Amino acid sequence: MLSEQKLYDQWMQGNSDALDRIIKRHYNYIFAYIYRYCSDYHLAYDLTQETFIKMVRHIHTLKNIEQLRHWLLKIALNTCRDHFKIRSNQMIQKEVEYEDAISEQLGQQKDSLAQMDDAMLIQQLLQMLPDYQRETIILRYYYDLKITDIAELTDTELSTVKSRLKQGIEKLQKHQLHVR
Helix, strand or coil: CCCCCHHHHEEEEEEEEHHHHHHHHHHHHHHHHHHHCCHHHHHHHHHHHHHHHHHHHHHHHHHCCCHHHHHHHHHHHHHHHHHHCCCCHHHHHHHHHHHHHHHHHHHCCCCHHHHHCCCHHHHHHHHCCCCHHHHHHHEEEEECCCHHHHHHCCCCCCCHHHEEEEEEHHHHHCCCCCCC
């Protein structure tokens, strides 16, 4: 398997096959992150394509090609954030409605929620969290990133990441979910 640097060098020399190999190497990783972020297959597909277009346009700004995976994850994160900025007012409203919606859902469907697959329930609850809490939880528990890495990736203070993580977990735990 060729290193990132060799593929990058070949790409810069005009070998489009090298670009295809770079994209294929990272596609599933980036798509999985975006899909977890938005829970919509078609939207995740579009945002993944947008992420790789941004990679092609801005690859010259990457100082160390061996950090490509981390850099792509950051582009994906920012692509998701940009997409959902339009929904920012809706997210504020969702946060206000969060408690009512879950309480109502639990009250009406207590038996059916007990039978639901935990992964699906967690995904639904994650979607009710504000973007900043959801992305922090996804990066920590699905991608096993350290808090310092999350702070760097999201351009956020370490204490803010810890707070977002704690508050998001507390919201999930209010509904008897225990996030490891």
